[in-house]
Amino acid sequence: MVTQECQNSTGEHGKVDTPKNPKRINNFWEPLYDPDFSGLNANFDWNVHQKSVFTKLACASDRLLDSIRTTEIPSWKGNNLSFIECDFSGDFNTILSFKKCRFFKCDMGSSIWRKAKFSECQFDSCSFTVATFEYCIFNDCTWLNSGISGTETKIFDTVITNPKPFIESAYTNTDEALLKRKNLTTPAYQIFRLEESKLKLARLVLSNNERHADDKAYYESVKVYLLQSISAKVSKAKYHRSKNERKVRNFISEVFGWFERKIITFSGSINGWGGNISRAAVFGAIVILFFTIAYRFIDFGCNLPLDWKLSFIKSFDISLLIGYTKHATTALGWQEQAIYGSNALLGLWWYAIFVPTVINRICRVR
DSSP: OEEEEEEOTTSOEEEEEEOOOHHHHTOTTSTTOOTTOOOOOEEOOOOOSSOSEEESEEEEHHHHHHHHHHHTOSEEEEESOEEESOEEEEEEOSEEEEESOEEESOBOTTEEEESEEEESOEEESOBOTTEEEESOEEESOEEESBBOOTTTSEEESOEESOHHHHHHTBOOOOOHHHHHHTTOOOHHHHHHHHHHHHHHHHHHHHHHHHHHSOHHHHHHHHHHHHHHHHHHHHHHHHHHHHTTSSHHHHHHHHHHHHHHHHHHHHHHHHTGGGTOHHHHHHHHHHHHHHHHHHHHHOOOTTSOOOOHHHHHHHHHHHHTTSSHHHHOOTTSOHHHHHHHHHHHHHHHHHHHHHHHHHHHHHHOOO
16 A cells, blocks of 8 residues: 555645555556556546546546535536546446547556446557446447456446457567566467457457447447457467477467458458348359359350350359259360359359348348
8 A cells, every 4th residue: 555645636635545556566467567656646536627637546436426416417527538547446337428538557447337438538558357347338439458358357238339449459468578587478378368358358249239239330249259269269279389289280270260260251241241231242243243254255165155145144043053053064174164163152152141141131130
């Protein structure tokens, strides 16, 4: 504990009992980590009429309640504020609204937020481990170097409108010199654990956005979760291979993971990860058009090139798999069979994506 005489955010002096946050001085994997951290300077009284920048303050929920009782206003709003190296703690069971605020090296841990709204806020090097958010909204916020936990960062019925930047901002310390000096872990292990935590959090964000967010945020959550599941698998294989454990098997897992990511990324881009029927329809039209041109101008030996009408019919039949056997026979040469097979494969791929997308959009109620 550090007890010091200081000046609080309103300019009043008083004794302030502020702890040295263990996250800042001990937890090397946190973005807040600073072994020279000397403690907070004052308690925040939640008065934002005189200042807009607040540094090294203990922002406690009980003081917020005192401020609300004094002003007799049932909510608190903050616009264009900056919180630098502040610690938030307590149960914020009050209507809170932050708009275009900046949080730099702030600790949200040991806090519970209910019905809070963060609009266009910037979170830079903040920690969300051991934090709980219930019925909250993060609308178009920006994220950089976020401290998270797959099990202790809890999100219930909370909407994050841009989940991709949030998950990608997850931070862990990979300073090899620091890890070696403290005989802790290795960068490969740090990344492996981080990717696992990102996967758990991505699944949680997807579950919340499925129930409460708009379609754009929901389908972006689908994309983030699917790709993160592959990244976690690849990072696990890399870690075990770095420890010389089943090197061949883990190398194959890495290669397959890379290949799987390419397939999933391309497939997801065809239909907007499940939310864009028109894009999937356009892709199907492109496949049919491409092979129409191919059948029109390619001369298969003794067969003369077809006219446009017959070329389109052949491409349409094979792409939709309704006439593949009508056109492809064992009597054909390998060149002809190869192009028919390629046409059928792309058509099958498109068909497997397009039809479920239509059914999902029409029949599924989230």
